[in-house]
Amino acid sequence: QSALTQPASVSGSPGQSITISCTGTSDDIGYYNYVSWYQQQPGKAPKLMIYDVTKRPSGISNRFSGSKSGNTAALAISGLQAEDEADYYCSSYTTDSTLVFGGGTKLTVL
């Protein structure tokens, strides 16, 4: 059970769009549509932003969107805002009936 692979950091200017990738295997991301994305502000608990690859929980801005192709999932954020600066984590259900997280990506809004 290896962690999903995310870039350590991404950055963008206000108003721009960014994408964070999350690469797994055919035993997790590639097998199930159970990919989630979490936003974590410093000193806070994670917050669910995307579930089931593309779905947004109630109250989450439509600036956040998710997608998947093969063994790689992605989180896109459009119209970047200063408040989006945070750590982002992906997760996926696996064929072992377990859950695996990505290593996390630090988003910096320039």
Place this chain on the structure above:
Amino acid sequence: QLQLQESGPGLVKPSETLSLTCAVSGGSITKNNYFWGWIRQPPGRGLEWIANIHYSGSAYYSPSLKSRVTISVDMSKNQFSLTLTSVTAADTAVYYCAREGGDSWSFYGWGRGTLVTVSS
């Protein structure tokens, strides 16, 4: 609105057992077929899933921790618990309890987290 609150000792000695409890308020732990989980985060590092449990007792564990971890539910107290044996400094982390949706292995609600330090 379900709320979760972790509790337990902030300091545990190496080789001893770490025990944490998550109190659920604002609704029953048996509601809506939810699963309940524990996730930890070592200081400055990423999230690590530990275990999930359903009120029926059905449980799932991280393979890397399975030999040392037990997750349990107490319906009478509307809470669930985590026990981690033979702790080392590597188990130092913020421990979060969370509510999973029941069908997608996504955690919709989280507690604030509790820092557990393993040190003599």
